[in-house]
Amino acid sequence: MIRFTKLVKSVSLLALVLLMAHCTTNEAEKNSNVQLATETKNWYDNHKQDYDAVILNYVKNLQWENAIVSTGKDGEVVEVPFTLDDNLKTSNGTATLRNDSHRLVFVKDGQQNFKTYYIQIFADDENSSNIDKSSVYYGALNNFSGKIFTQDLLTNSATSITYKNGINSKLSSTAKWREEFYDCTFLGWIGEDGSFEPIKLLYCDGGSDAPTGGGPTTGGGGGGSGVTIPTEDSAPPSCHSFDFKALPGANWQEALVKNIRFKIVLLSETGAEIIHAVSYPQPISFGAPVVNRYNTTYSAGVSADIAAKALKESIQNVVDKYGRQRVSDLVLDQYFRERLNHNYNYYMDGGRVQFNSPSATPATEYKTTFLWSDDCVLD
Incomplete structure (x- = not known):
């Protein structure tokens, strides 16, 4: 009996020691997470002016107190939830995107720097609290169904993954993808009548043939890389090129732009050489409904932003396809028109x-910008 009592006391003591050790470990981990979140906040406060991503103009409250810290193959990651300015919603032009949440994500890159991303999470389930306090950078929860969009805030390149019960269910068909709930995503206001007024295009995504929010690519290898060069003649298009005017008595607006142009330079070990110079001195018309079939109103500023983004994407398509090839002007022209x-x-x-x-609408002169993307909505 005495031996049994001593044994019980010994086991109880061991359990107490293990419990204390576990509590000490958890407390140390908690303190480490708080320290990392504080370090990240201090870094972001000193570097947020380095980014021109659209979403940052509409952040209402970064919830550093709810920061989610995780560790994996890319090292330490801090995910900070945030809310949008009052009355702002996101929409794909057909309906308000519900059950969405937003995060800024910081991946520690070296001792004192971070790679920074914007993540938007769309949960199919109306009760999305199961993911609210979990890391999504290293993958969705096993039971998560929905979509996770990620944008690099420095380069503006973007990707999106659709999940079904935690499994990546990426679609390969552009047409099939466009039938899904998510397509182009806008930031805007919801009117009292339920209508949606976009104020900014955030991004578009789709299959392998669809535009994305990504920035320019330069290719590589082989005989060199084709690029557009940052001169006044070949900088990205400015939204200020597009002066959209509503036609009287019609649900239609248009902007005519003349002298659209760009050059493609082949970079190789021997130097740089202009291999394509594309120019359209005649006015090109960009037309659009004022109110689309989903009761979404496109203001002149929103339409200008969208037109500039589409033109920039199309120029990049030409660079990607023919940046290292010498083809005829006719081939280049046909491909650019199609894109x-x-x-x-x-x-x-x-x-x-x-x-x-x-059209008799006066044409405006084509303009370029050295900014990553200018803004005609906020002007």
Whole structure:
């Protein structure tokens, strides 16, 4: 009996020691997470002016007290939930995107720097609290169904993954993807009548043939890389090129732009050489409905932003395809026209491009910008 009592006391003491050790470990881990979150906040406060991503203009409250810290193959990651400015919602032009949440994500890169991302989470289930306090950078929960969009805030490149019960269910067909709930995502206001007024295009995504929020790529290998060069003649298009005017008595607006142009330079070990110079001195018409079939109103500023984004995407398509090839001007022209029509219609529901428009609307001069993306909504 005495031996049994001593044994019970010994086991109880061991359990107490293990419990204390576990509590000490948890407390140390908690303190380490708080320290990392504080370090991240201090870094972001000193570097947020380095980013021009659209979403950062509308952040209402970064919830550092609810920061989610995780560790994996990319090292330490801090995910900080945030809310949008009052009355702002996201929409794909057909309906308000519900059950969405937003995060800024910081991946520690070296001792004192972080890679920074914007993540938007769309949960199919109305009760999405199961993911609210979990890391999504290293993968969705096993039972998560929905979509996770990720944008690099420094380069603006973007990716999205759709999950079904925690499994990546990426679709390969552009047409099939566009039938899904998510397509182009806008930030905007919800009117009292339930209508949606976009104020900014956040991003678009789709299959392998669809535009994305990504920035320019330069290719590589082989005989060199084709790029557009940052000169006044080949910088990205400015939204200020597009002066959209509503036509009297019609649900239609248009902007005519003349002298659209860009150059493609081949970079190789021997130097740089202009291999393509594309120019359209004649006015090109960009038309769009004022109110689309989903009761979404496109203001002149929103339409200008969308047109500039579609034109930039189309120029990059040409660079990606023919940046290292010497082809005829006719081949280049046909491909550019096809891509501009495709991309503009993809971004702008019901949009139409005409290269030989009979419209009497005055044409504006094509402008470029050295900024990553200028903004015609906030001007």
